[in-house]
Amino acid sequence: MPDRPAHPSRRDALKCLAFGGAGTLFVLAGGVFTPIDLAMAGEEASTVAKRGRPLFVQISDTHIGFAKDANPDVSGTLARTIALVNALPEAPALIVHTGDITHLSRPAEFDLAQQLLSGLRTTEVHTVPGEHDTADATVTEYFSRFGQASGNRGYYSFDHAGVHFVALINVLQFKPGGLGTLGPEQLAWAAADLKSRSASTPIVIFAHMPLWTIYEPWGWGTGDADQLMPLLRRFGSVTVLNGHIHQIVQKVEGHVTFHTARSTAYPQPAAGEGAGPGPLKLPPELLPGSLGITSVSEVKHPRALALNDLTLA
């Protein structure tokens, strides 16, 4: 996209990111993602981002129902997030929500979340549940609202703009140990689903808990994700998006880029800091900078997916 003064908000957001050091831009060239630190790349990075066509936006960990000190108004910050998405110069074709839509899986929380999310200009919203969405005694609230896409299994795939999206569920674990679990049935389904795709098809995998082990003592990982990785290696471009840890952690392994998104509700401590992965209370003026979304654009020449993190600050 050329430099268009008519759309100052995106430009300003990128500048803000550039100077605040709040994000990393990924550009895929020749099948390999190259991270560019926006704080270093400055105008050059924003120029690259502007070439891209918005593909989708990832929203995560909205935790509707949370009302503690770390953010007494999660509905307000979700509303601001939605305003941020709606103000993007070009509307993304779809939204991906990587789970923890609600805080306690309660019907009123789901109702409010759905009501707020309906304010998105983009009406196509794809979801996976977080463990906070499947915490009701009967594990039915999430599926009664969002289960249709997956036949109530929680995992499904779809195609958009030549990109193949695979939604996975890794929060229905009933064994101690802490890490997320995909399970043999889902892994077999994923193998079959990916088998028929050509190696040049860009793949986007999304699930709530990280699909690589970030910090095992806090359960920040998925125990059997190592069985998923061999299915992905032959593809030239794989983007794995997760939430759960309320902060950005990223890794590039071969052609696979792993990225966790910020929450729109509250930040969590860095791995191992404190008793556990609970809400982190920041001074109020620092909260908006710790909340945000990930915007994914497609760059055509060379074909690429670019990840761009935007905050509410």
Place this chain on the structure above:
Amino acid sequence: MTLGNGRILLPILCATLLGGAALGARAWAEAPTPETVVIKDFMFAPMSVTIRAGAQVVWVNHDDEPHSVLSETGLFRSGALDTGEKYSFRFDKPGTYHFLCSIHPRMAGTIVVQ
């Protein structure tokens, strides 16, 4: 005090009525206050509790983060417990019952019912 009196009087009444059904009376007399498992700092405390058959266990969440109580066998499941919320379950059969938090499955505990 009323509760305490009731607890003592009832077993005596039972014992009298049943003409020496001492075992039943004993069970009544020892109907304990429920064992409490406190959830704090992403841990169940104590991690292991031993109770008699028929006794209740109460879990109470003292964390800022919600937790849940989920039996490994599916026998009981609390749903999300927010700060200060409680869940109780009565264990009628002797055995060893493992449970965990479905939100943070590294948190685990055991109830031993004698």
